[in-house]
Amino acid sequence: MGGSAVLSALAGVRTRLVQSQSIGYDGVVKVLPAGVVFANAASVHEASTAELTVALMLAAQRGIPDFVRAAEHGRWAPARYASLADRRVLIVGYGGVGKAVEARLAGFEVELTRVASRARDEDGVHVHGIDELPQLLPEADVVVIGTPLSDATRGLVDDAFLSALPDGALVVNIARGPVADTDAVLKHATEGRLRFALDVTDPEPLPDGHPLFALPNVLISPHVGGATSAMMPRMAKLLRRQIERMLAGEEPLNVVLRT
Known part of the structure; x- marks a missing residue:
């Protein structure tokens, strides 16, 4: 979250989904390796x-x-x-x-x-x-x-x-x-x-x-729009829902990029 540059470390890593903790994904496409499905955190913040x-x-x-x-x-x-x-x-x-x-x-x-x-x-x-x-x-x-x-x-x-x-x-x-x-x-x-x-x-x-x-x-205010007690439980709920959908053979939610 807030550090899209670390996504370059996914080069060579096989994964079905990269799940962000942010809604915004500006700058991500520039550093995301090829072949990655990337979802934002709509519903969390x-x-x-x-x-x-x-x-x-x-x-x-x-x-x-x-x-x-x-x-x-x-x-x-x-x-x-x-x-x-x-x-x-x-x-x-x-x-x-x-x-x-x-x-x-x-x-x-x-x-x-x-x-x-x-x-x-x-x-x-x-x-x-x-x-x-x-x-x-x-x-x-x-x-x-x-x-x-x-x-x-x-x-x-x-x-x-x-x-x-x-x-x-x-x-x-x-x-x-x-x-x-x-x-x-x-x-x-x-x-x-x-x-x-x-x-x-x-x-x-x-x-x-x-x-x-x-x-x-x-x-x-210092960019704290989503920084509340609601964040982590909602993030956990989204992660669980994503995993359950993929295990059931369904598409993940909130996909915003496919490189």
């Missing part, structure tokens, strides 16, 4: 990542970091902050994590818009194509970035993307750091026009003393 996403949204909207900072200095600092209720939330990336975030927002009375790589109607809701972002971004109060990292999404959240957002909008990145251009994020955060809640960064880990850490409108 979605719930925990969605929990953190909503937690970051609530913390940023309701001023929790400011309250914590004031409490550290022994100060009582009441203030009125933006609600999550009645906000227009744009989910960019409508896969397992995006759908899990949507499910957890159901009770928060938000206006939800979904975006994926292509427009479609799915399970009774409309999903916009990513080409529609220029029209959708100016109407968003909160943007959740949950896309896979690929050539198409690298640097997706750039200066043009951020400039299209209205003043005061919140950008929550729980995808991969390189989906966002760090220089553009730093520019808009420093100007104070936008707010950010980032579980992933580029580079990662973010170096000690990086200017993003010092900005009051930036909330950073």
Whole structure:
């Protein structure tokens, strides 16, 4: 997990399946030896990542970091902050994590818009194509970035993307750091026009003393979306299910690469 380079050690090893502990598999195809079936860990991290996403949204909207900072200095600092209720939330990336975030927002009375790589109607809701972002971004109060990292999404959240957002909008990145251009994020955060809640960064880990850490409108968690007590039991459950399926002569789940 988080160390795809070690996969090169599988050269010459005969195995029916290589099972990842991560959902994302960016960079894996470059180091995976030929003849390998590779599955990601869909079903393991979605719930925990969605929990953190909503937690970051609530913390940023309701001023929790400011309250914590004031409490550290022994100060009582009441203030009125933006609600999550009645906000227009744009989910960019409508896969397992995006759908899990949507499910957890159901009770928060938000206006939800979904975006994926292509427009479609799915399970009774409309999903916009990513080409529609220029029209959708100016109407968003909160943007959740949950896309896979690929050539198409690298640097997706750039200066043009951020400039299209209205003043005061919140950008929550729980995808991969390189989906966002760090220089553009730093520019808009420093100007104070936008707010950010980032579980992933580029580079990662973010170096000690990086200017993003010092900005009051930036909330950073250290890539811990899936790092909860739910992870290992769910990973064990997936492994057992994979083994049982293969012993029964069935195809494994979640296969994303065949080299």
